[in-house]
Amino acid sequence: MSETAAQRQTGMKPRPTSPHLTIYRLPFTGPFMSIMHRGTEVALAFGLILLTWWCCAVLVGPDAYNTFLEFTRSIIGRIMMLGWTWSLVYHTLYDIRQLFFDMGKGFSLPVIAQTGIMVLLASFIVTALVWLLAMTATAPQVVGGM
Amino acid sequence: MANKDSIRSPLGAARGMGSAHQGSHHWWQHKMTTVANIPLVTWAMISIALLAGQPYEVVRAWLMTPLTAVLFMLTVFNLFLHLKIDMQLVIEDYIADKSIRLGAMLCLQAAIVVCCTLSLFSLFRAAIG
Numbered sequence: 001m002s003e004t005a006a007q008r009q010t011g012m013k014p015r016p017t018s019p020h021l022t023i024y025r026l027p028f029t030g031p032f033m034s035i036m037h038r039g040t041e042v043a044l045a046f047g048l049i050l051l052t053w054w055c056c057a058v059l060v061g062p063d064a065y066n067t068f069l070e071f072t073r074s075i076i077g078r079i080m081m082l083g084w085t086w087s088l089v090y091h092t093l094y095d096i097r098q099l100f101f102d103m104g105k106g107f108s109l110p111v112i113a114q115t116g117i118m119v120l121l122a123s124f125i126v127t128a129l130v131w132l133l134a135m136t137a138t139a140p141q142v143v144g145g146m
Numbered sequence: 147m148a149n150k151d152s153i154r155s156p157l158g159a160a161r162g163m164g165s166a167h168q169g170s171h172h173w174w175q176h177k178m179t180t181v182a183n184i185p186l187v188t189w190a191m192i193s194i195a196l197l198a199g200q201p202y203e204v205v206r207a208w209l210m211t212p213l214t215a216v217l218f219m220l221t222v223f224n225l226f227l228h229l230k231i232d233m234q235l236v237i238e239d240y241i242a243d244k245s246i247r248l249g250a251m252l253c254l255q256a257a258i259v260v261c262c263t264l265s266l267f268s269l270f271r272a273a274i275g
Contacts, residue, residue: 041232048229051222052261058209059268062202069199085191092187095180102177134195 029116037094040087047084085130090123172231179228186221193218206272215273219266226262230255 007014026032057064071077097115100106106115152159193214197205209215233254241247 038236041229041236045229045233048225048261051225052265055222055265055268055272058202058205058272065202065205073199088187088191092183096184099177099180130191130195133192134198137196137198 027113029113029120033094033116033120037091037098040091040094043083043087044091047087050080050084082127082131086123086127089126089130090119093119093123093126172234176228176231179224179231182224183228186217186224190218190221209269209272212273215269219269219273222265222269223262226258226265230258233258 006012054068057068072081097106097119100115106112193208197208209218234251237247237250237254241250
């Protein structure tokens with residue numbers, strides 16, 4: 001129980017609040033995945049700072065770009081890149097699931113559990129595939145990329 | 147005189163578009179950026195996976211191709227727009243104190259706008275020069 005601003009103003013004692021997180025069981029495919037969605041959102045915000053760095057490095061020149069590459073090749077860099085890849089994949093897949101919710105589909109509890117597990121498994125599989133692609137594409141690419 | 151199709155009063159309909167004074171604009175923008183993100187992010191992630199660890203010249207050449215440059219700039223812009231809306235929701239959800247909320251909102255939106263402009267400018271400069 002903590003005081004609200006209004007309680008501080010009128011000099012009231014803090015009122016009791018009902019328990020929530022401590023007594024309700026949270027289904028894994030419900031609130032836990034939802035808060036993971038939020039968590040990946042915040043993580044991806046920092047990832048976008050990295051993207052800004054990448055863009056500026058491309059503009060500044062080869063030396064700045066090599067500094068960037070050294071960071072991503074370091075242990076910390078690799079862990080962060082893996083984390084960001086998984087965050088982006090999980091976030092996008094959860095967004096797709098949420099679009100179905102917005103259309104009003106898939107609200108029954110079994111379907112929520114099924115789509116939740118699908119999103120979670122798919123996020124790991126797609127992340128693994130993307131990293132496999134990144135690690136095996138070592139030859140310099142033709143100009144024009146994809 | 148009440149509109150028989152809605153319990154909303156005509157004055158309410160004329161005035162504020164709800165408590166956020168913007169109707170469902172943010173919600174719709176959120177959905178639009180989400181839908182646009184799906185193809186753009188898929189493409190961008192595969193492209194960056196192919197570009198990972200490549201030397202500077204390859205990356206620069208990739209960014210100079212018009213189609214890829216435009217698509218990548220669209221992706222970046224869409225990501226930042228989506229981020230702006232999502233971060234706004236995060237602040238509104240978790241910060242109740244009005245003055246801290248205003249400060250956080252200002253700092254965050256400013257940071258997002260600065261980073262977005264920096265990124266888009268760099269990409270554009272890299273693409274044309």
